[in-house]
Amino acid sequence: MIKTIIFDFGNIFINLNIEAAHKHALETFEIERLSEEMLAFNSFYEQGLISTDEFLQFYIENFPKLSREDLIDIWNYMLKHFPKKRLEFLKKLKSSSKYELILLSNTNELHINYIKDNVSFYEDFKNCFDAFYLSHEINLVKPNQDIFEFVLNENKLKAEECLFIDDNTDNIETAKRLNINTWHINPENEDVVNLFETKKHLF
Structure with a gap:
């Protein structure tokens, strides 16, 4: 029982649209795939092992053309x-x-x-x-x-x-x-x- x-x-x-969010991220970052380092940081963040500021700073350093707000929008794109x-x-x-x-x-x-x-x-x-x-x-x-x-x-x-x-x-x-x-x-x-x-x- x-x-x-x-x-x-x-x-x-x-509802989520993970596939669309992944495609949107790759297009905005102008890359073909997420690097192992990016996947690792995403995982650390999901586990709360790094702070939001640390997580966003990693992406700002790797994609300096994008603002903090741009990165937050990319990250939340999957949420419907x-x-x-x-x-x-x-x-x-x-x-x-x-x-x-x-x-x-x-x-x-x-x-x-x-x-x-x-x-x-x-x-x-x-x-x-x-x-x-x-x-x-x-x-x-x-x-x-x-x-x-x-x-x-x-x-x-x-x-x-x-x-x-x-x-x-x-x-x-x-x-x-x-x-x-x-x-x-x-x-x-x-x-x-x-x-x-x-x-x-x-x-």
């Missing part, structure tokens, strides 16, 4: 619409008191600040969760196993009583290895609001 539902954030609640129906679904789920609700997201400071500024109901959304974990705040990232173990231990959960919802294959595979039930959601044709129809066998 499922007692706890663990949700990813991007492409579960807020947050359909209100998903908040309503979550609020209804919260009010039922049937499940413990947890958010577990690879999210950095610039992204969450953008969401706070542009999603008018962000606080309502956050308040629906019993625990709210962002990678840069806990210094852990998916798909590493330790972030899942952290959530299980911190909340005294049994893996087999949890359902984890994410759009990323690697994240789903790690959760499965720990005996967590999963829904590998396809944002192209699936929506979290249909959880109980799509995964009715678990409930």
Whole structure:
């Protein structure tokens, strides 16, 4: 029986366009691919191992033609619409008191600040969760196993009583290895609001 539902954030609640954002970054930087150093800095930032100022300074030094504001815009380009129906679904789920609700997201400071500024109901959304974990705040990232173990231990959960919802294959595979039930959601044709129809066998 499922007692706890663990949700990813991007492409579960807020829509992302990662492919378009990557293309936009390459075109603006006038490069063919992100360097290993850039990928490393992006990862450090997602884990909260470097500050926003350190992260932006790295890019300013590498792309001096671009302003700090330009770089922030490039970084946040992937963040799209947050359909209100998903908040309503979550609020209804919260009010039922049937499940413990947890958010577990690879999210950095610039992204969450953008969401706070542009999603008018962000606080309502956050308040629906019993625990709210962002990678840069806990210094852990998916798909590493330790972030899942952290959530299980911190909340005294049994893996087999949890359902984890994410759009990323690697994240789903790690959760499965720990005996967590999963829904590998396809944002192209699936929506979290249909959880109980799509995964009715678990409930």
